[in-house]
Amino acid sequence: MNLETLAAQLGQKLSLAPADLETHSKDESYPERHPPTAVVFADCLEDIETTLAWARENQTPVIPFGAGTSLEGQIIPQGQAISLDVSRMNKILEIRPEDFLAVVEPGVTRKALNEALKGTGLFFSVDPGADASLGGMAGTNASGTTTVRYGGMRQNVLALQVVLSNGEVLELGKAVRKTSAGYDLKDLFIGSEGTLGIYTRLTVKLHPLPSFIHTQRVFFASLEQAAEAAFSIMASGLPAARLELVDALGIKAINQYLERNYPVQPALFMEFHSSSEAALEAEAALAFELMQDAGATSIDAARTGEACTAQWEARHQAYWALVNLYPNKEYLSTDTAVPISKMPELVRFSSQLLEEMHLTGCILGHVGDGNFHTLLVCDYGDPRADAFSQRLVEHTLALGGTCTGEHGIGLRKKKYLALEHGAALGWMQQIKKLFDPMGILNPGKVV
Ligand SMILES: Cc1cc2nc3c(=O)[nH]c(=O)nc-3n(C[C@H](O)[C@H](O)[C@H](O)COP(=O)(O)OP(=O)(O)OC[C@H]3O[C@@H](n4cnc5c(N)ncnc54)[C@H](O)[C@@H]3O)c2cc1C
Numbered sequence: 391m392n393l394e395t396l397a398a399q400l401g402q403k404l405s406l407a408p409a410d411l412e413t414h415s416k417d418e419s420y421p422e423r424h425p426p427t428a429v430v431f432a433d434c435l436e437d438i439e440t441t442l443a444w445a446r447e448n449q450t451p452v453i454p455f456g457a458g459t460s461l462e463g464q465i466i467p468q469g470q471a472i473s474l475d476v477s478r479m480n481k482i483l484e485i486r487p488e489d490f491l492a493v494v495e496p497g498v499t500r501k502a503l504n505e506a507l508k509g510t511g512l513f514f515s516v517d518p519g520a521d522a523s524l525g526g527m528a529g530t531n532a533s534g535t536t537t538v539r540y541g542g543m544r545q546n547v548l549a550l551q552v553v554l555s556n557g558e559v560l561e562l563g564k565a566v567r568k569t570s571a572g573y574d575l576k577d578l579f580i581g582s583e584g585t586l587g588i589y590t591r592l593t594v595k596l597h598p599l600p601s602f603i604h605t606q607r608v609f610f611a612s613l614e615q616a617a618e619a620a621f622s623i624m625a626s627g628l629p630a631a632r633l634e635l636v637d638a639l640g641i642k643a644i645n646q647y648l649e650r651n652y653p654v655q656p657a658l659f660m661e662f663h664s665s666s667e668a669a670l671e672a673e674a675a676l677a678f679e680l681m682q683d684a685g686a687t688s689i690d691a692a693r694t695g696e697a698c699t700a701q702w703e704a705r706h707q708a709y710w711a712l713v714n715l716y717p718n719k720e721y722l723s724t725d726t727a728v729p730i731s732k733m734p735e736l737v738r739f740s741s742q743l744l745e746e747m748h749l750t751g752c753i754l755g756h757v758g759d760g761n762f763h764t765l766l767v768c769d770y771g772d773p774r775a776d777a778f779s780q781r782l783v784e785h786t787l788a789l790g791g792t793c794t795g796e797h798g799i800g801l802r803k804k805k806y807l808a809l810e811h812g813a814a815l816g817w818m819q820q821i822k823k824l825f826d827p828m829g830i831l832n833p834g835k836v837v
Pocket residue numbers: 417418453454455456457458459460461464465476496517518519520522523524525526527528529530531532533534535582583584585587588589590709796797832
């Protein structure tokens with residue numbers, strides 16, 4: 391491979407510095423690492439076109455890289471490859487409050503966009519736990535705590551500009567709330583994990599900031615009760631904007647990490663966005679009653695901005711608290727999602743399986759979407775972690791669910807794709823060949 395020709399065109403934007411190779415060799419969770427051959431820090435569409443032209447000529451893989459916070463090995467090279475880092479493409483190109491949308495480059499992070507929206511009365515809703523880039527979030531079809539109300543990336547990206555592996559630039563979708571014009575390539579490219587094309591511009595939906603917010607943090611004697619209580623909230627039709635579960639181990643970790651004194655019991659964290667003061671009163675009362683009926687041992691409610699934020703601290707810090715509780719361990723996160731009525735059963739199954747396999751794990755996540763994670767704490771290479779994941783996924787699929795609600799497939803979950811999709815996987819492989827016949831875009835991932 392002749393890197394000199396690429397360096398001649400890109401100059402300082404091509405890096406072979408060991409520190410850059412190291413940061414692009416790994417993600418936030420997958421244990422194996424593998425440095426790329428070089429890193430390109432693209433700051434415009436032309437840099438991407440140049441890199442792809444060189445990659446075609448040299449038959450070298452290119453891996454798009456946003457903020458590097460994905461969890462399934464998506465950005466880790468499998469052999470020689472260029473890591474194409476788009477984090478410098480971080481301009482907010484347009485904010486159109488009257489149309490409730492923004493147009494951004496792919497390296498803009500979700501927090502940077504919300505910072506820029508201050509004063510407009512609008513916000514961008516998708517909020518994975520990390521400060522991910524919008525390109526990366528589209529890449530994994532990310533979601534977050536507010537997805538139960540506002541949707542994930544597919545629902546919040548209206549249009550994309552993408553560069554294909556052959557250098558062609560396509561405009562997919564429109565800045566409209568609905569369209570029935572032809573096959574939906576925009577949605578096909580969302581969740582494609584860098585295997586079909588590279589996003590160079592995204593048009594995303596914005597939402598009005600809610601005026602009437604109230605939250606409840608509720609503790610239960612058992613995990614089953616907490617899961618059933620979450621289902622009762624969803625079944626009630628209350629306007630849940632966030633509905634998250636953290637098990638007792640997660641709360642124990644929080645107590646140590648943040649020096650708190652919460653009851654070491656499973657907890658639900660809930661936020662509601664109401665339409666008026668009167669609606670808020672009625673809805674808060676109904677939520678309280680439902681939680682009491684579900685066997686809550688304590689309920690803390692909040693109604694002011696600051697108090698509401700404080701109530702959520704434990705949920706937001708849960709991952710890092712667990713890492714702090716068990717330093718020097720590996721963390722494998724499952725990401726199963728099932729129809730909401732099956733969620734309590736899957737939570738129960740997961741908890742029993744942990745016990746049966748003598749594994750330490752924390753159950754937490756977006757139960758309002760039927761999506762939760764079992765964060766396994768294990769030693770590197772412990773075969774029980776994979777065995778646990780396999781059994782959980784099999785049970786999830788039997789319940790009509792999916793092996794990943796939001797983290798994507800990457801390397802780790804590839805083995806479940808045939809199980810989940812059957813013959814449809816063959817069609818996905820054909821689609822990959824159609825858009826990337828030379829196989830240079832993030833090869834070895836997803837399909
Ligand atoms: C503490 C923590 C909490 C998390 N919580 C959540 C959560 O609640 N929900 C959730 O969904 N995820 C969560 N994640 C995972 C992660 O934040 C998401 O997967 C996120 O979408 C990754 O974005 P990124 O910018 O880091 O992308 P990267 O990791 O850089 O890339 C992700 C994928 O997108 C591709 N990609 C990147 N940029 C582009 C581009 N311009 N064009 C085409 N493809 C591109 C990459 O090739 C890769 O396949 C969490 C991670 C951590 C560490």
